[in-house]
Amino acid sequence: QVQLQQWGAGLLKPSETLSLTCAVYGGSLSGYYWSWIRQPPGKGLEWIGEINHSGNTNYNPSLKSRVTISIDTSKNQFSLKLGSVTAADTAVYYCARVFDLYTGYDYFYFDYWGQGTLLTVSS
Amino acid sequence: DIQMTQSPSSLPASVGDRVTITCRASQSISSYLNWYQQKKGKAPKLLIYTASSLQRGVPSRFSGSGSGTDFTLTISSLQPEDFAAYYCQQSYSTPYTFGQGTKLEIK
Numbered sequence: 001q002v003q004l005q006q007w008g009a010g011l012l013k014p015s016e017t018l019s020l021t022c023a024v025y026g027g028s029l030s031g032y033y034w035s036w037i038r039q040p041p042g043k044g045l046e047w048i049g050e051i052n053h054s055g056n057t058n059y060n061p062s063l064k065s066r067v068t069i070s071i072d073t074s075k076n077q078f079s080l081k082l083g084s085v086t087a088a089d090t091a092v093y094y095c096a097r098v099f100d101l102y103t104g105y106d107y108f109y110f111d112y113w114g115q116g117t118l119l120t121v122s123s
Numbered sequence: 124d125i126q127m128t129q130s131p132s133s134l135p136a137s138v139g140d141r142v143t144i145t146c147r148a149s150q151s152i153s154s155y156l157n158w159y160q161q162k163k164g165k166a167p168k169l170l171i172y173t174a175s176s177l178q179r180g181v182p183s184r185f186s187g188s189g190s191g192t193d194f195t196l197t198i199s200s201l202q203p204e205d206f207a208a209y210y211c212q213q214s215y216s217t218p219y220t221f222g223q224g225t226k227l228e229i230k
Contacts, residue, residue, distance in 0.1 A: 035219075043223075044210065044221055044222070044223045044224050045167065045210055045212070045221040045224075046221070047217075047218050047219040047220065047221070050217075058217050059218075060217075060218040061124075061218065062218070094166055094167075096166075101172065101173065107154075107155060107172065107173050107214065108155075108214040108219070109157040109169060109172040109173075109212075109214060110157070110159075110167070110169060110212075111169050111178070113166035113167060113168075114166065115166060116165075116166050
């Protein structure tokens with residue numbers, strides 16, 4: 001059974017950098033993309049970006065200038081950095097596995113999720 | 124970006140009811156549509172993928188249908204544990220986008 005366990009700082013001041021890590025247990029990073037998704041309090045879900053085991057990344061253009069997603073295959077972990085945070089970045093951040101159901105076409109969905117980490121940005 | 128619009132935003136219902144949530148995409152996304160359930164304080168849980176395929180372990184009272192721009196999630200007979208928020212999500216193209224959510228509430 002695949003499990004994702006995430007951790008990182010929960011309280012930042014404006015302009016600081018968010019740093020989160022997600023460890024994957026019970027499975028390999030290989031063969032999948034791995035995503036970060038966030039959810040502001042009481043609001044919907046926003047996809048931040050993804051990375052595969054080779055280090056190929058895709059980012060949401062709305063956050064691309066401030067986001068870096070990296071991967072450490074030796075530790076079976078991947079990480080998120082979000083720079084210059086503001087109050088608008090206050091949210092629960094989730095890591096998730098992107099499953100590719102290939103049937104001649106690539107159908108992607110998020111099948112395993114981390115437990116979530118609440119980031120609060122406040123001066 | 125592809126915009127996903129769910130309706131209704133809130134849905135009061137009772138145990139045993141049949142309920143339907145709709146999701147509309149701003150452009151055709153074929154069957155690249157997934158549904159998630161989220162309970163308070165928890166991560167979303169995958170229910171339906173490719174518009175109509177039931178994820179392993181999900182009760183058969185959940186079903187999905189649609190293609191192109193219009194999709195539905197149906198719960199045939201609401202159970203107490205089904206009161207939660209539901210989100211659709213398109214995987215046709217990045218950035219992946221979600222609907223704003225439908226909160227299923229006890230009437």
